[in-house]
Amino acid sequence: MARLTWHGHSCFSIEANEGSRILIDPWLDENPTADISADEAVADFILVTHGHSDHFADAVKIAKRTGATLISTFEIVSFAKANGVENGHGMNIGGGYHFRFGFVKMTPAAHSGTVAGDETGRYTSVAGGFWLHLKPVKGETGGPRLYHAGDTALITDMQLLKGKVDLALLPIGDNFTMGPDDAVRAIEMIAPATVVPMHYNTFDAIRQDPEDFVRRVGDRAEVVLLEPGQTHEF
Numbered sequence: 124m125a126r127l128t129w130h131g132h133s134c135f136s137i138e139a140n141e142g143s144r145i146l147i148d149p150w151l152d153e154n155p156t157a158d159i160s161a162d163e164a165v166a167d168f169i170l171v172t173h174g175h176s177d178h179f180a181d182a183v184k185i186a187k188r189t190g191a192t193l194i195s196t197f198e199i200v201s202f203a204k205a206n207g208v209e210n211g212h213g214m215n216i217g218g219g220y221h222f223r224f225g226f227v228k229m230t231p232a233a234h235s236g237t238v239a240g241d242e243t244g245r246y247t248s249v250a251g252g253f254w255l256h257l258k259p260v261k262g263e264t265g266g267p268r269l270y271h272a273g274d275t276a277l278i279t280d281m282q283l284l285k286g287k288v289d290l291a292l293l294p295i296g297d298n299f300t301m302g303p304d305d306a307v308r309a310i311e312m313i314a315p316a317t318v319v320p321m322h323y324n325t326f327d328a329i330r331q332d333p334e335d336f337v338r339r340v341g342d343r344a345e346v347v348l349l350e351p352g353q354t355h356e357f
């Protein structure tokens with residue numbers, strides 16, 4: 124089983140069946156809800172959905188310390204390499220690539236996309252999400268499919284993921300992303316087996332009641348509410 128751990132906000136780590144440790148949207152040191160510091164983070168791969176500081180802030184620092192490969196848009200990876208990151212793999216929306224832990228495809232997001240730390244404005248980049256098809260446990264077929272939506276509005280493009288997602292990580296905070304009502308509609312479009320909500324209750328503008336979200340989702344999907352530091356196997 125692959126293991127997903129929430130570190131607060133949109134940051135998750137995954138232990139893939141193949142053994143790789145994947146870190147998504149690392150924002151730890153300034154994140155009031157994070158359970159670990161950037162210095163404690165471990166990673167072989169770091170995936171970044173977009174360049175806003177609450178998703179990207181600690182990515183360069185962790186990539187430099189661990190030697191992890193940064194996977195993000197071409198522009199964000201270019202910025203990271205210009206700032207001392209050795210291993211990067213640039214992608215773009217709609218493109219997929221086979222890594223040793225599985226397949227990664229960047230998905231569309233309706234959101235803005237400056238790059239935190241870029242004083243020059245040269246690295247402005249679109250925002251996206253990730254669809255991961257992890258390799259199965261040895262000797263088995265299939266393999267778990269995970270969707271990290273990044274920061275996004277509800278978009279009809281999500282219908283393209285219908286039947287292709289076992290575990291969906293969806294923002295529910297509202298204000299900067301879709302809120303609970305639109306997240307329920309996203310679940311109707313994607314039809315994942317399991318949902319973990321994210322990007323809520325980190326700061327005042329995105330206060331939500333996760334228990335109420337569970338009730339609103341009803342029998343459309345299983346909703347797993349994690350506390351920072353908690354793990355879910357999938």
Ligand code: NI
Nearest residue numbers: 173175234274
């Ligand atoms: Ni953002």
Ligand code: MN
Nearest residue numbers: 175177274299
């Ligand atoms: Mn955000």
